[in-house]
Amino acid sequence: MANVVTLTLNPALDMTVRVDGLQLGEVNSGQSLQTDAGGKGVNVASFLADWGRDEPGGLNVTATGLLGADNAAPFExxxxSKGITDAFVRVPGSTRVGVKLSDHAAQETTDINLPGLSASPEHLEAVRARLRERAAQPGVFVLAGSLPPGVPGELYAELAAELRAAGAYVALDTSGAALTAVLNAATLPQLVKPNIHELEAALGRTLGTEAEVLAAAHELLSRGAEVVAVSQGEQGALIVTAAGAVRAVPPRVQVVSTVGAGDAMVAGLVASHLTGSDLPDAARRATSFSVGNITRLGAHLPPRSELDGYAAQVQVSVL
Structure with missing residues (x-):
């Protein structure tokens, strides 16, 4: 059974309000309210648990990180419910809330992300101890999401180096100072998945053409990355490895919420790594995970047959 461990240091309770025809500065009538346990690593774990139920041999998914003790129940x-091992370190206080305003009419989602709990050195060391313990077994480690207040921006870079040295496969999905620190480090994760704006900010330059994005991806490959996936919204994603590069463009579907779409792509790329998929198939699977996610609320995948249908509609161009 394959092992996957996801790290979420800044989880969130995602409160999604459906407001069709949202008008800023006006009184709006909401259609529904849904609250989901979230955060990028939590979402990746949830997607992989859904996928692993139908995968021969199964999948052992563990979620760790920092979790506010006062409102941990939705995460628990x-x-x-998904059979994910709970290895979170509880900290005093409440996990932050993220507000998502979902306009089905415009097929747009507006995110309002509040700051997270501060992390003490003792709590961070407890998380690192749990990662070290699990790194004794072969597996994939997903470092995902923002860093909470008080956490140094270099933490993901340090963890990536430690985990790779222990023989783990490391995937990273973060932004801001944390991404910049990783991309400037001596050791890069095997899988890096920024969106185009995050990559531009981390590199300090505009990537206005496909050739410039490809050149940036190849820079990261030359420094130890094995897969660089750059998501670009409706234009799809550019996925680059030493074996080649592809662009994957998703089919058009009715968008319920875009929250978690990038996390679903990470989960799809991890699933492809575990099954040894070639690059075009990995691109189809990762994109199908994203498409399946945006057709529903929360970090959940549709049945395998529906995912396969989306994958068949993904346009993959070899570059």
């Missing part, structure tokens, strides 16, 4: 319920 999600992890228990």
């Amino acid at each position: 319920t999600l992890l228990r």
